[in-house]
Amino acid sequence: MKIVIAEKPSVGRELAKVFGATTRKDGYIEGKGYSFTWAFGHLLQLAPPQDYGFIGWRKQHLPMLPAKFKLAIRKIKTKDGFVEDPAVRKQLDTIKKLFDEATEIIVATDAGREGELIFRYIYYYLKCKKPFKRLWISSQTDEAIKDGFRNLKPGTDYDTLFNSAHCRSESDWLVGMNATQALSISAGNRTVLSLGRVQTPTLAMICARFLEIKNFVPQTYFQISIQLIKDEQTFKAVSVTNYKDKSEVEGIFKLVEDVASGFPTGGNITAVEAKPRKEPPPLLHDLSSLQQEANKKKGFTADQTLNLLQNLYESKLVSYPRTGSRYIGDDVFAGIPALIDNFTNHAEFGKQAKFLQTTTLNKRSVNAKKVTDHHAILPTGEEAYGLSADKQAIYDMVVGRMLEAFHQECIKEITKITISSAATFMANGTVIRSAGWRSVFNETEDDKKDEDNISLPKVAVGEQLPIVEKTLLEKQTKPKPMYNEASLLKALETSGKEIEDEELRYAMKDSGLGTPATRASIIETLITREYIIREKRNLLPTNKGLAVYEVVKDKQIAQAELTGQWEKRLEEIRSGASVKEFKAEIIEYTKTITSELLIAGTGILGKLEERKPEKVS
């Protein structure tokens, strides 16, 4: 019997289906000489400190450096504390039985670093010695699966990938467990002060933004706004210069030739620029972009969106949700026209689905090279009925985005009119000539103000138009906004660097903080630790969070770059570099951060009250 092991049940079932294996057993599917089984993500984790004899949180245990790490069955939290997850225990027993009977083991966990680790931890935990082969595919279509099985690789080809995964795992344990205990112990051991490679830089970003806003000193500046009239249509223009000096702007303001002041000569049109702008459709959704949209449109937290999506996935209504790719391959694209046919009767989008049947589909989201473990989120085409309002909302975002992504460009006409009258003024107008993909949700750009979406009258250079009204505007510079879940998720994708360009940001995703599957839980962890709170839609630090930030802000553990440095080394290990050297460096760093925190933590004893920080005026 050949045993195939997948990362999750959905993939195991899919593989069985392609082979025509249909006998459903408890925890696997049998047929055609194969058994298809699966894990549920990581079944095993590195054992906690107490399993190495580090009982209680004590300074003399630090730094904890196990000579050899142990694996333990994944735990779940119950009212009696943490216990082995019985479902995991049972599945491991099933896998063990199958491995014992196996003539051949085929590894079909996801094609990536963690997928490799999920299998290897099971394999070593069960002390299995049989050789194994690796299925390496990035698309789950029948053809891709069959092709993958014809080209199975020797399991040992992925030993270096396992090494890099193993290093990632143990390094996170060493740094996280030791730093957490060191800070908690030195701060009096009254509360858990957790630290980690991902959570601490995330906390640092939230705290730094909060303090930046709190310390922001607004600057006053002035603008002049005028209303002009042409063919009975009035339109607004604003001075190009922001004036800092009040008497200067008042002097200029008087000279603006408006009708009411008795100077009706008005404004001279000095330039008119009108050009079309093409806006390509947005890319399909990955988990993070969908979490951001759901947070903006519905106020859902990242965690809520993930749960709703998981639910839709389990009901077979959407494809795998924890994807970091916003692309599909050509094989999946081949099925898109048929998929769109399923939505021609959709209450909201039916008309656009019908339209797409008549036109060439946009292929911006089609790029097999940018599909990693999983492709972008798509509806499956199964009929959806009786969904809760929240689930329906998420489902519609998936369907709507699919229709947008394959739709036509939106063509706008951008008009800029330059006017001279004591100062230089500019009027901006945008007219949508062809809505294209924007007709799906029928929305204008969400970040831009409505007043920019106005049409301007036809004017020509040299014309003089009456100015019917002028206003002196006193304005203040504004700080950046507080992070909310949407902006934090976006910032995590690029480790806090602000990159507006969608494609460039996408290219940086490998150096982001956390992964699509873990970002929601990072936010929840910071809330559980009472480091941050949700206030309306914003994420604000507590005094406890700020106190921890003060202690660690200049240390490596609070820098997003730490992940980037690790990733570089892990990639070298994957291509064959020595593991020893990296491990030695991590142990050195563990010793350093532990001793630093044992000293620095004593200073925050009095600052841990869990009330909110004072309001920012």
Add this chain to the structure above:
DNA sequence: GCAAGGTC
């Protein structure tokens, strides 16, 4: 009691 990673 504690990390980050994956998923029911």
